[in-house]
Amino acid sequence: MIRLGIVDFDSSHAVEFTKRLNHQGIAQEQWVEGARVVMGCSLPSAITEAARVDQFVRTFTQELGLPLVAKPEDMIGKIDGVLIESVDGSVHLERARPFLQAGIPTYVDKPFASSLADARELVSLAEKRKVPIFSSSSLRYAPEVVQLRNSEVDTGRILGCDAYSPASTHPRNPGLFHYGIHGVETLYALMGPGCESVWTVTEPGGEVVAGRWRDGRVGTMRGVRAGASGFGFTAFTEKKIVPTTIGTQFIYRELLKNIVDMFKTGKSPLDVGVTLEIVAFMEGALRSAGQGGAAVRVAV
Numbered sequence: 001m002i003r004l005g006i007v008d009f010d011s012s013h014a015v016e017f018t019k020r021l022n023h024q025g026i027a028q029e030q031w032v033e034g035a036r037v038v039m040g041c042s043l044p045s046a047i048t049e050a051a052r053v054d055q056f057v058r059t060f061t062q063e064l065g066l067p068l069v070a071k072p073e074d075m076i077g078k079i080d081g082v083l084i085e086s087v088d089g090s091v092h093l094e095r096a097r098p099f100l101q102a103g104i105p106t107y108v109d110k111p112f113a114s115s116l117a118d119a120r121e122l123v124s125l126a127e128k129r130k131v132p133i134f135s136s137s138s139l140r141y142a143p144e145v146v147q148l149r150n151s152e153v154d155t156g157r158i159l160g161c162d163a164y165s166p167a168s169t170h171p172r173n174p175g176l177f178h179y180g181i182h183g184v185e186t187l188y189a190l191m192g193p194g195c196e197s198v199w200t201v202t203e204p205g206g207e208v209v210a211g212r213w214r215d216g217r218v219g220t221m222r223g224v225r226a227g228a229s230g231f232g233f234t235a236f237t238e239k240k241i242v243p244t245t246i247g248t249q250f251i252y253r254e255l256l257k258n259i260v261d262m263f264k265t266g267k268s269p270l271d272v273g274v275t276l277e278i279v280a281f282m283e284g285a286l287r288s289a290g291q292g293g294a295a296v297r298v299a300v
Contacts, residue, residue, distance in 0.1 A: 002035035002263045005075040007095050008086040009056040010045035013109055013252075015064075017083060020256055024064050032256040035263055037064075038079060041072050043095075047088045047170055073098050081105045081263040089114035090172045093121055100125040100133065105266065107259050108135040110185070111177045111282070112275050116300075119279040123272050134259065134268040135275050137185035139165070139231060141254035142246045145189050148235055156238025160218050163187040163233040167207060167223025175286035180207070180223040184278055186233055186246070187211075191219045193274045195281055199295040200288040209285040211298070276300045 004021065006014050018037040019026040042057050044050075060066050069075055072095060075082065082099045084092055089111035099106050106126070112135035113119040126133035139145065148155070165183030167176055176184055195211040202208075205226030211219050224230075231246040258269040277300050284296040 002081060002260070003038045003079045004035050004263070005072075005079040005082045006037055006040040006060070007043070007072050007075075007082060007084050008045070008091075009040065009042045009060065010048035010053050011085050011087040011109065012056065014040065014083075014085040015056050015059045016252055017085070017256060018060060018064055018066070020253055021260075022064060022066075030250070030253050032253055032260060034260040035081070037066060037083075039067050039069055039075060041069050041075065043072075043086075045086070045088060046091075046172055075099075076102045076104065079104065081107070083259070084108045088172050089177055090118070093118040096122060096133075097125060100129055100131055103129045103131050105132045105263050106134075107262065108133065110135065110137045110181045111173060112279055114173050114177050116276070116279050116283050119276055123276060126272070132262050132266055132268045133272060134262045134270060136255060136258070136270055137182045138248075138251035138255040139182045139186045139246060140189040140270075141258060142186075142231070142248075142251050143254065144244050144246050145186060145233075146254070148190060148242060148244065155235070155240055155242060158190055158217075158235050158237050160236040161187055161190045161233055162220045162222065163190070164222040164224060165231045166229045167225055169225075175289065176207070176209070176221070176223055176282045177286075180221065181278075181282065182231060183221045183223060184209075184282055186231070187219050187221050188274060188278055188281075190233060190235055191217065193271075193277045195219070195277065195298045197295045197297050198281060198284045198288055199293050200285045201293055202289040207285075207289070209281075209288070211281060212295075273300065 163186040167180030207223040
């Protein structure tokens with residue numbers, strides 16, 4: 001059995017992922033086979049209040065019966081893979097560094113990083129040690145998204161896509177990095193990589209980012225910050241228009257299947273170049289917003 005460690009408890013993912021992997025405190029239909037969480041490490045959060053972090057830690061240690069270590073490095077030699085679960089993308093490089101340097105396969109939760117510079121350094125560390133690294137929003141593996149990706153015979157090629165998701169913000173995860181990553185990941189899951197430029201319209205109630213792909217296709221992401229919200233997309237294909245609301249019941253389970261597959265095979269289910277482009281897309285959108293909506297090149 002693959003032994004996993006959890007780093008940081010400022011997101012519900014630390015507990016929800018553990019329940020599904022360890023088959024505890026959750027319905028059997030949510031279970032994921034092939035790996036078990038065996039320990040965790042809780043560090044201070046600059047985003048989530050201490051009381052909420054403590055609540056997740058209590059669930060992990062008392063309800064799920066798992067131990068904590070004082071610092072991340074204490075896990076090395078006792079685990080086969082690690083899940084970096086900080087909601088704060090700006091600390092992901094620091095958190096992941098000791099594991100990558102030790103040659104431990106690493107999953108980094110969204111956002112992969114809060115800057116392209118940090119994202120490049122994470123990839124460089126992984127490549128130097130020839131260790132797999134993977135990051136993704138769970139929305140990439142939502143059944144509705146996967147179904148459309150596998151329906152090209154019926155729909156034809158996707159010519160464009162409008163994706164949407166909630167997009168609350170935080171200074172440490174600026175622009176779309178904090179929560180809009182879900183909509184961006186949905187857009188990329190359907191359009192694929194190849195965006196060359198973005199331009200942004202942003203207001204307090206929301207943000208719309210348009211991207212131009214190298215092959216002439218256009219995709220947009222709407223980050224919702226006021227009024228009704230949810231996850232979904234409208235895909236424009238060769239044969240039909242496909243409006244879709246994304247359900248969230250099984251998205252953690254489906255993401256975890258891919259995470260466990262990486263730990264089993266030593267290969268990431270997603271080309272890290274796509275992850276870098278997603279970070280570049282969000283950084284470009286942020287720069288465009290700061291320049292009054294001017295088009296900004298997406299440069300990985």
